[in-house]
Structures are given as C-alpha cells and as structure tokens.
Amino acid sequence: MPQRRHVARAVVTASAAATCLALATPAWASAAVTNPTLRQANQHILANDNGFNEGFGKCAGADQQAGQDIWVFIWPGNKVESVDAVKIGWDTDNNGTADTFKTLADGHFTTDNGAKKVWFATPTGWKLESGESTIHGQVPQDRFNLTHTCAGTSTSTGSPSPSASSTGSPTPTPTTPGEETPTPTPGGSENPSENPSGTPAPGTSVGGGQGGGSGTEGGLPLTGVAATSISLTGLALIGGGVLLMVLRRRRDRITFTS
Secondary structure, three states: OHHHHHHHHHHHHHHHHHHHHHHHHHHHHOOOEEOOEEOOOOOOEEOOOOOOEOOOOOOOOOOOOOOEEEEEEEEOOOOEEEEEEEEEEEEOOOOOOOOEEEEHHHOEEEEEOOEEEEEEEEEOOOEEEEEEEEEEEOOHHHEEEEEEEEOOOOOOOOOOOOOOOOOOOOOOOOOOOOOOOOOOOHHHOOOOOOOOOOOOOOOOOOOOOOOOOOOOOOOOOOOOHHHHHHHHHHHHHHHHHHHHHHHHHHHHHOOOOO
16 A cells, blocks of 8 residues: 555656646747847838839738838748847938837738748838847847838829920010100101102192202202293393383484484
C-alpha cells in the first residue's frame, strides 16, 4: 500500500509539472519586439514614379477615390507576429523633408502570402520621405518596404481661360476734351468748301467773266495790261469826240462874203 501511495503521488506531481510546462511554453516562444525602418527613406518618392505605380484603382483592397494616392507597405517574411505601430512621413511643401505624418490608426491592414501589409491613402502629389514601425517579430535587415503605389487622378476640371480674339474691333483713339475729329469729305477732297460737282456758284460767269460774286469765285478778274489798254482806248475815243465837236463849231462860225 505505501508503495502504491508513492507511485500515485509521483504521477500527480509529474502531471502537474507537465501542465505548468505546457502553459509556460507560449510565453517562452513569443517573438521579440523590434523596430524596423523604411528602406526607401529620403528618396523623395512620388506615387506616380514608374518603379512603384500600378495605376489608378489597381491596389487590391483599397477603395481609391479621385484625388487620392494609395501607398502599400510590407514587412517581408513570415516571422512577424504583429505590426503594433507605424509612422510614415511625407513632404507636402516640396522642401525635401517630411512635414506630414500618418500612423497605424490612419492605415488599413492586409496580408500577402502571410506577410503583413498596411496601406495608406493621401492627397495626390505628396512625396514619401520617412517611415518607422514597431513589430513583434523580425524582418530581413530590420527594414520594411514600400511595395507599390496607385497614383491618383487630378480633381481639377476647370476650363481654360478664353484667349483674346485677334479679330476684335480696334480701340478708338481718344480725343482731347473739346476737340472734334474732322469728318472726311466724300470723294477724297481735302477742302470742305470745294464744290465737287463742278457746277459754278451763283453769280459766277462760266466763261471766266466777273459776275455778282466776289473776285475769288468763278473765273479770274481782269487785271494788269488788259485793264490799262481798255482805259486808254476809252480816253482816245473821248478825245476824238471832243475834237470833232470843236471842229464842227468852228465850221459853223465861218461866214462867206461876196
């Protein structure tokens, strides 16, 4: 009997030890905490770079909207139990350094053949600059990677500004206040008072003689040698008439005696 009791006690003790060992095994096997960083840090990567871009809407599991870039990160290998924290930095003002960050709360989990992945959506045009993480497990070279992107499309739909017409009306030349622009005379005449029809003005002789109008209208006035000769001729006629009258009176006074 005492031997049986000793055997029973040994069995119970062994069972208890085995149970405790079984319960402690998962804790001993838990992966260590590591902090991988982004392999593509400081490379100023745009989502539309040819080495990463798969095209709009091609990132599996991502509901991409217009104006969004999708970024997919992977912790390679099968030795990662969990991804516990992520911080990704982008350059949004084109100065070459990260100024806007997203954390795991902004991301979305996915897997690829057992490898852990997280993707983020950002406005189009951001440049990837930095990344850090905390995981349970290990990855090669303690680095996680940007695996691919899906570049977004532009949300701008504005129409181009209309160009100036080359056939527009010319701008009128401004005039000085109180000064009127002369109206051109039909027929190309430069003198507004000139009679374009050629019809002589009233009182003007067609033949060039002087009528009732002024001497500057119609024909030319009589001046110079022509006026002098006419005056001399008139005086000669008058003198001849006087001479004839004197001779006639003398003849009438002569008396004849026998």
